[in-house]
Amino acid sequence: MPAPVPPEAVLDLLTPGADVIVPLANGEPTAVMDAIEAGADGLKGVRVHQMHALHDRPYLHGAHGDRLTHVSYFLSHVTRPAYWDGTIDLVPNNFSEVPLLLQRCTDCTVVVAAASPPDRHGYFSLGTNADYVTSLIGRVPFFLEATPHMPRTHGANTLHHSQVVGWCESDRPLLEVPRAEARTADRAIGELVAERIPDGATIQIGIGSIAAAVLDALRGHRDLGVHTELLHDGVVDLVEAGVVTGVEKEVRRNRIAATFCLGTKRLYDWLDGNAVVEMLGVDFVNDPRVIARMKRFASVNATTEVDLIGQCASETVAGRYWSSSGGQADFARGAMYAEEGQAFIVTPSLTRDGRSRIVPTLTEGSVVTTLKNTVDHVVTEHGVAELRGRSLAERARALIAIADPSVRDDLTRGAVEKGFLR
Known part of the structure; x- marks a missing residue:
């Protein structure tokens, strides 16, 4: 050598x-x-x-x-x-x-x-x-x-x-990203998502405070599988609690599939020599055709803004580029084709400075990450808007119903002005 x-x-x-x-x-x-x-x-x-x-x-x-x-x-x-x-x-x-x-x-x-x-x-x-x-x-x-x-x-x-x-x-240490603390709204969203995920489902969940809340809310589930682009500390908790076993997965049964890991030293130590985790290329893990092979697949990803027909802008903030598309559309499309699959787009109803994340029209400069035709469920702390197969008017009503109560009248007027409601 x-x-x-x-x-x-x-x-x-x-x-x-x-x-x-x-x-x-x-x-x-x-x-x-x-x-x-x-x-x-x-x-x-x-x-x-x-x-x-x-x-x-x-x-x-x-x-x-x-x-x-x-x-x-x-x-x-x-x-x-x-x-x-x-x-x-x-x-x-x-x-x-x-x-x-x-x-x-x-x-x-x-x-x-x-x-x-x-x-x-x-x-x-x-x-x-x-x-x-x-x-x-x-x-x-x-x-x-x-x-x-x-x-x-x-x-x-x-x-x-x-x-x-x-x-x-080299002797360089790995950077650590601690688990985000869930807020009240995050925990409400987590409960709403978790109650719709059945035992035996295979899940993909991103990172952040809402993701942490969803994982916490899944602690009472059984035999979940994990097939996700990002693996972090919250998944370790579910494995150690016996919630994640992967026995009902159709792809990489009994294994956790991921394409990268980011968390704390606890995660990195847990990964070392752990044969239950398979690190696989993103062109396999995120391929919608692979995801679609898994029954009851559930995808959970966050967004920054949703308009009244369901377009999700998840890579811009206030019309300015913040990140990129990542795997959100990959998993949303894969879940759409999976038998009994579900995709959840999650967001608090308000920004930290009190602006509604559900808007009549996306902010100028915003970029659509997940198309309205792909979006399945949108979840805030006020409820779940089921959009798949719904008309524009039904979508607008469902999204207004999960917006913060203080903005619902304004959103209704906006929907009328746009012609979504009459």
Whole structure:
């Protein structure tokens, strides 16, 4: 097995115009990226492609001009200001399609990724990540950064040392994202969603305070399965409580399928060597055709604004880009085709500053993430609006009924003005 090399060795792979693929979140190899940035004066037209970066770096803010630039596929708290300032690009996408976009629209020069140290058989594990890079194994050169803090996970995210063009070592810890505390409205939404999810269902749930509330409300359920893009601490609680077993799943039975993990050290320690979790590529996990094969599939995702015909703007706030589409539409469409499938779009009825999230017309500049034809249930703390198969007038009435009481009269007038109600 080849010996580790300094992180700077990656610079030998960065030819002019190179496209560097970096996994999202904790999949980013920090020492390797430090070396790339330190050597930026010798680069020419190198682009870094990544979703949801968690480490702030000067090149994100234009420090190296066009020698080293960033292309985002999902904005984070780090890359959001850079996008607003015009120093990075953003590519629209559904998460399931990112591997295909990278293969068709970039040169995929090299993947640089964090990994667990090699095992006695010479295999590295990408640990918390499979995401869009797993599909590139065997097709694109990989340069890895092995850290003892990365859990060794099972699934499709392992590489033999013969598939790696180089690897280095570091002792960098993983970033932690604590579980969000649920508020009163969140808990009400959680109860409304959980009571509609039957025992034996397979679930996908995002992250945040409402997701935490939904998971808490599912503690009385039995034999749930998990097939989700993001795995976080709340799922661990359900596994340890015996709620999640996966025995009724049609796809990857008895296993939890995920494409990336983000949470606390408790989650990372739980993942290490845990064969019940399979880390699989996003082009499998988020594929609506795969999701549709699972009976009683339930998808739960948040939005920022819903208009009176059910269009959900989930990637903009007040008409300004905030994130990207992620996997919301992937799972909503998959659940739509699944036998007894359900998709829930969840949101508090009001923003923190008291504005209604249910509006007659989406705010100017807002971007539709989930189409009205796909949206199934919209849930606030005031109830559930069932939209599938309903007329425009029925949709408007259902959505007004779950809006905050203080705005229902205004929404009704807006619906009349738009011609949805007469």
